[in-house]
Amino acid sequence: MKLKLKRFSTLFAILCCMGGTFILIGLAFKNNIRFFVTPAQVYEENLIHHTHLRIGGVVQEKSLLHKGINHTFYLIDGIMSIPVKYTGILPALFKEGQTVVVEGHFDPEKGTEFMAHTILAKHDENYKPLLKKAPS
């Protein structure tokens, strides 16, 4: 019985240490594990000069413009908006009102426009069937 108690208390100590590690990891990495920042955080934390940045937000309605394969739009999060310029083919799920993550950097001279080299479409957790309307 004594041995069992010893093994159990070893296990309990390990589990407590793991719980503590979990909390410490969560607290320490809170800012670094994030995959992207929001437009508001870009200005709050003054990240405009960063050479590699990922910003997540919603494509503003009626702001998408195409010039061949050059696209410009505004990325908003309800607080701030960032003008984004992207050259290339947009992902399939990209449209106005869609949440996207843009990866790139702000233009070096003025720091007002975001030059994106990658655009990822983020989809939310909703799955709804496509209701096909019968041809009338």
Added chain:
Amino acid sequence: MIKSFLFLFQMRVIERVSHALWPTSCVCMVLCFLVGTYYGLIISPSDYRQGEMVRFLYLHVPASWLALLTYTVMAISSMIGWCAKIPTAHILTKCLAMPGVIFTGLSIITGSLWGKPIWGTYWAWDARLTSMLILLFIYMGYMSLAYTHSISQKRLHKLSLLVIIGFINIPIIKWSVDFWFTLHQPASIIGFRKSAIDNVFIPPLIWMTLAYIAFGVVLTSLLLLKFIRQMREKCSTVLMPTLSSRPLKRAA
């Protein structure tokens, strides 16, 4: 009460259960796969935004669920084996590692193939994907140590600590999408709350989950039979002759 629970870990009981379980599970697995595939490919509608790509849901989600569930069962079995020093609990942990690594690998591969058309990338180093990759490494690390030929019970007993320590990864995976900003979306089905998945998509998901579970049961049962027989033979040649002197009664 505890005695009746520990009865389950007797070698005879596990052998008999595994011996009876794997043929029926095989049949269930094939049936559930067929029904799930039919439901998933033909009856299920397409999503309003993802189109036909939503069918990856039926491959990716059960694999992810079971990868986490298998590791949880492994951790519980390891804790029981460690505290009560039951060798068959460690053998159960060892046998569960194989389906576990298969599910995790499937989850990452199907998720990757699903991510390319939907997100635009095969991989991203966000919290959910990275922690799933770490789970894969934990599984592979455990397997590389436990699946060595003629590993001693003592070594397997100590190895259970690795599984227990690795269990910290499971809540990290589960809540990574809620704690941090990630590319992977938050959970769609949470307990008994109204799920964000429309009801149309649920039946194929359930069938495929059952198919995956049946596959896990088949694999675990076959491995259990193999490793318990190995342990029996080792016991008969070294110590504890009483354990192997009791013959395994096969059903007539």
